[in-house]
């Protein structure tokens with residue numbers, strides 16, 4: 272039994288430069304926000320977690336952080352009770368919204384997650400075991416990721432507080448998407464590709480997928496329009512891309528809509544939008560609405576609950592993939608540890624990692640080779656904070672002015688008439 276207790280909790284909001292990546296609700300702001308959670312113990316250890324940093328979420332993290340000293344990092348059930356209690360007092364059980372695409376009915380899982388990850392990091396450091404061992408043991412020593420392609424502008428248009436322009440250039444047509452994919456494949460070795468759609472008419476996005484198929488005959492492909500299409504259009508796209516994509520991700524919103532599409536196509540449907548909490552699994556499975564669930568430990572309540580999700584998808588014969596949002600190295604390490612210990616991870620995981628140019632962890636641990644990351648075998652998550660970089664990215668948070676993810680608001684500052692493309696086509 273451990274004698275260590277949590278003695279101090281530090282939550283540091285950070286901002287890092289993010290390119291103008293387009294999606295169904297708008298465009299990424301010049302700065303992406305994350306919060307880095309540090310749990311210090313009275314035995315001198317530090318455990319790490321990473322999560323969203325929208326200001327409402329930050330306030331909830333801070334409330335939990337204040338209540339946490341004295342807690343036992345081994346007692347995940349007590350941690351969850353504490354989060355439920357604190358949020359009950361702070362919010363009366365309100366949900367949370369993360370940038371227009373992800374709304375959750377309860378904030379418990381998203382607030383609990385970075386603390387649970389940091390506790391597992393602590394326990395791993397104390398016992399000398401990698402987090403994958405604490406989740407049941409690694410079943411693979413490398414975790415495959417897919418190259419995440421985005422339509423994008425060449426740079427952030429004339430924003431006074433804009434971040435530095437990126438060197439990816441414009442990607443607004445099939446040729447430019449293929450060029451982006453070549454850079455992803457050549458630079459990181461990805462063995463599968465996902466295109467973020469929901470930006471242009473589905474015919475154009477299908478043409479981009481077909482151009483990718485011609486350019487990369489052997490790579491599995493995915494298209495994710497984040498619910499931009501009606502069920503009718505989704506069926507037409509599925510007919511056109513049958514045999515071309517390994518799955519279509521959230522072609523249309525909602526369990527009912529996805530079920531209508533699933534009934535009329537053999538193309539597997541994946542989701543990180545209509546099944547984002549345990550309560551959604553029963554209706555989705557009953558309606559056979561989705562064949563693949565994208566797990567996400569930030570959203571599903573940490574690593575153990577994500578492992579539980581893996582078990583449920585296995586039980587019901589569903590596929591399992593992994594979702595990402597713009598993130599830094601602590602999240603990547605947690606994703607890698609979880610994926611390492613997930614026997615039925617049937618698809619390469621998503622990651623936004625190639626899109627960022629800054630980090631808070633020391634380099635050299637989480638390198639991509641052949642599109643995959645070697646599972647760290649050292650204690651805990653296997654990554655260390657670089658305190659200079661943490662300080663730098665915190666300064667960027669303080670000065671950048673962004674306080675929540677607002678893709679639609681930012682898009683409207685550039686195209687005032689913009690309305691989200693949800694169910695548009």
Ligand SMILES: O=C([O-])C(=O)C[C@H](O)[C@@H](O)C(=O)[O-]
Nearest residue numbers: 294495497543594595596597
């Ligand atoms: O698979 C997904 O739906 C995502 O990756 C959601 C993200 O928010 C993505 O759309 C983005 O970064 O714009």
Ligand SMILES: [Mg+2]
Nearest residue numbers: 495520521543
């Ligand atoms: Mg998705």
